[in-house]
Amino acid sequence: MFTFGETNSKKMKKIIAFSGSNSSQSINQQLVNATAQMIDGVEVIDLRDYDAPIYGIDLETESGIPANITKLIEKLAEADAYIVSTPEHNSLIPAFLKNILDWMSRTGAKPFGEKPLAVLSTSPGGGGAAKAAAVLEKVLPYLGADVKGVFNLPAFGSSFDAENTQISDLAKKEELQTLLSEI
Numbered sequence: 001m002f003t004f005g006e007t008n009s010k011k012m013k014k015i016i017a018f019s020g021s022n023s024s025q026s027i028n029q030q031l032v033n034a035t036a037q038m039i040d041g042v043e044v045i046d047l048r049d050y051d052a053p054i055y056g057i058d059l060e061t062e063s064g065i066p067a068n069i070t071k072l073i074e075k076l077a078e079a080d081a082y083i084v085s086t087p088e089h090n091s092l093i094p095a096f097l098k099n100i101l102d103w104m105s106r107t108g109a110k111p112f113g114e115k116p117l118a119v120l121s122t123s124p125g126g127g128g129a130a131k132a133a134a135v136l137e138k139v140l141p142y143l144g145a146d147v148k149g150v151f152n153l154p155a156f157g158s159s160f161d162a163e164n165t166q167i168s169d170l171a172k173k174e175e176l177q178t179l180l181s182e183i
């Protein structure tokens with residue numbers, strides 16, 4: 001039955017997007033910003049606003065879960081889907097990102113709530129941080145993410161138009177668009 005206040009239109013999906021970099025010049029954050037222009041309903045957050053000390057069991061026993069981690073879990077709960085772009089440090093995800101994931105895992109929460117998530121990655125080299133993205137793809141389901149796919153952007157310097165803040169490699173842009181339609 002139609003009641004006052006209801007509409008027939010579908011509620012727009014809210015997507016939270018962030019990069020796993022703590023660099024103010026992050027190319028992954030630039031990729032996230034460009035991706036946010038390709039799909040409706042995206043809120044880009046800066047993971048540096050949720051930084052926490054390096055995880056240690058002694059610190060956890062003494063001080064509990066850092067307030068920023070609780071704040072991030074609450075923030076993530078607002079979304080229906082996620083986009084996460086990771087840099088690659090020595091073939092792995094950066095310690096900055098791993099640390100935040102480690103803290104979140106200690107709460108027992110499933111911060112990604114079994115909701116769809118797209119893993120992205122980029123680097124200046126030809127690998128496009130694909131190894132790190134593959135690690136993230138494996139880890140995030142433990143935090144409740146329903147990973148729908150992975151997109152790597154190699155050679156950021158030539159495949160991204162920094163001036164116009166968009167992917168300049170059109171085949172790669174189309175590949176990303178396809179993945180975004182999955183989340």
Ligand SMILES: Cc1cc2nc3c(=O)[nH]c(=O)nc-3n(C[C@H](O)[C@H](O)[C@H](O)COP(=O)(O)O)c2cc1C
Nearest residue numbers: 021023026027028087088089090091123124125129
């Ligand atoms: C400690 C360290 C290790 C790195 N290891 C890799 C690597 O294994 N593979 C790669 O493609 N780039 C590597 N890089 C280069 C990063 O891809 C580059 O710094 C990139 O800008 C990081 O992404 P961001 O700007 O989003 O932080 C490394 C950089 C640092 C600082």
